[in-house]
Amino acid sequence: MDSNLGPPLDSHFSEFFGTNVERYEDEQFNQLDMPGGDDFYDITTIFSEGAEEMDHGSLLMTEGFELQQAMNAFEIGEPRLDTGMRDESDNKLPFNPLTSLLPGEVCWIMDRSFAYEMLWHAGNCLPHSILTIQYVHRLSDMDPELLYLRSAVVQEDPERPLELITVVLRSFMSGLMKCCDFSWRRLNEGSTREMEDWQSDKCEVSFLEGVPPVYLHTKLDEADFWLEHSYKVPQQWREPLRARVRLRNVWLQMLGLDVHKDSQKLQLLLSTAKQHLATIRSHPSPEPSPTSPARLAFDPHLARLLTCSVPLRILDVPPVSETWDSLTRFLDDWVEVGRLSSAQNLATWELAGSLQSYSRCPMPAYLRSTSQLTFYDGLLVLHNFMPSWVVERFFLETMGIRYNVLSQAIRERWKGGDGPPFAEMERHFTKVITPQLQSHWQNVPRRRRGLAKLLLPWHKLYDLVVEMTERLETTDEVGFILRQIPNAVLSWRLSVIREVIFSGFQLDLYTSEERAFAYLYAAQTMEKHISCLEQLSGIVPAGTPTKAEIDFNVQYLTALQLISMALFSVVTRLMSFEPQRLQLNFIRRYKWAFLPEYDSITTPDSARPQFPSFLPACKEILEDTYFSPSDYIRLARKILSDLIAQPSHTNYWHSERIKFIGETIAACDTLDALPSTTAGIRTFDTGLLLWDPTQNHPWFPTLSLQGADQRRRQLARPNIV
Structure with a gap:
């Protein structure tokens, strides 16, 4: 390596021949002919005349001359491709590592x-x-x-x-x-x-x-x-x-x-x-x-x-x-990884991973790789627990009940011939929860793809627990608690669907015509999620962290649903309303929801996107004279402000979550000037909405200052009868 990085070859050449280099070169030049001879003729006109009948940008290729040969020909003499080429700007003095330097x-x-x-x-x-x-x-x-x-x-x-x-x-x-x-x-x-x-x-x-x-x-x-x-x-x-x-x-x-x-x-x-x-x-x-x-x-x-x-x-x-x-x-990110290493609950890992994936300055790859290995190294979870530990934490953090108590109650009320499918259920849990938590420390596009791939395994797990609870005696109070197991699984799956939808805005994947359905689908998903959480809230003991987290998420999802519905009503004007084109875009964008494997699962997917109901929903909301996008935004802002004022029930990451909620409130402030009636939607200039996840909120647009000021002036203008 040292020889390659030493003085240029010209310096060695000069040292070898001494002061007679120039005379030696002149003599050799006079004695040798130019390569190929010296009888060259200019044939530029031949090529110019031959190319007169060709269209601009067309390419004439001889037999056997393909892309690889074209790239090889282009690489010769191209500094950006030929890494061994030296140009005039690369004439530096030779480097001596022992050259003395000032402090x-x-x-x-x-x-x-x-x-x-x-x-x-x-x-x-x-x-x-x-x-x-x-x-x-x-x-x-x-x-x-x-x-x-x-x-x-x-x-x-x-x-x-x-x-x-x-x-x-x-x-x-x-x-x-x-x-x-x-x-x-x-x-x-x-x-x-x-x-x-x-x-x-x-x-x-x-x-x-x-x-x-x-x-x-x-x-x-x-x-x-x-x-x-x-x-x-x-x-x-x-x-x-x-x-x-x-x-x-x-x-x-x-x-x-x-x-x-x-x-x-x-x-x-x-x-x-x-x-x-x-x-x-x-x-x-x-x-x-x-x-x-x-x-x-x-x-x-x-x-x-x-x-x-x-x-x-x-x-x-x-x-x-x-x-x-x-x-x-x-x-600072390293400090967070160190704190995560001692966080022995799934909710903390889910929260910390989601927040860092929303950030405009995500962790560097080294720390994201460290975080993934810290949670699961392929053998142990948190370097201390077997993979089945995630099942215990899931039920404790989602339903407020220990897994051993739950499994004993299932055995006592089992009506089937064989025993409960605990082993199969535990395998399903470890196959979805561990990669889901690790995916938050991947780059955003790969995280979205990873979460979308987990939706099918989550639905298989949901189908398994639905079938299991149907074979239980659930007439007593304990049976009512056991019937909430499918809701616990469904709540996690619905949160994954929400992340997949919103990450499309974060990655700027949606065209203007796709945004309306994305916001509607997000609102529908969150409505189902809120319903699951409210049912789970009825069985979780009061005063526990699980109860506080459920109540927090119900309010948070309600605010996001209100914002999504307000934006859905406004961006419907961005569509061409050509059903065939919209349906093709829908199939392409949501192909992960229509995999053929879903057909072999007994329990239907209640969270699958439904395109046939999309256009009727657009018509219904635009005909609703009582619907007000700006009122929805203001109500969402109030709910989010109340969340910030609530006491913390988490530890280190509470401030980061509050910071993200503050960014959502800032987005609501810019969207406050949306139309107040459905009649105003028809005249609203949708060009004032700006989706820029690199500068603004990753999911929601901002309303340009010019449009917001104009709207405020209209609201402040007195009515003249």
């Missing part, structure tokens, strides 16, 4: 290295980010012990001590590569998808896989000790350098921890990392001069010298303040 320049190199590390965690390729750092390829050349063995003669500069390179920068870069090793392994273990969430191509570069982490911790400690006691470093630069070395050391320790076994140590390290980051912010590194050797430490064209399978791409390095902001968010 401020070393700080700048460390800061920029953190920036490239964050860019990799943001989903960029290694050869475009971390592997553009020259030092990570030349660690052996920076070893102080090997320098003495080679009898290297380096001229000492009091302002630029060599130890800043051989002791400080070398240990920092070694720690960086080991951090990449730990991150790469964790990303490769989890359910994050390569090319969607992260890039695994290491370009055959060593990440110090065989080096023990303890050795690197020792080297970083030695660098910290040298910075603290060496007279060679000015006093004003000791603390900034030490903070950066210590942050790298703490970062390396955190990546090597087991979240479950070392949760307390992880929280301590996270707190320490934030302290070091605060010190770094207060001691920013100066921007090096254009001629500074520190700028040679980063070469965006370095990928052409690596075994790289991706085209060359030069990343825009963000300002250092944005890097520290990204690092702070990374640490």
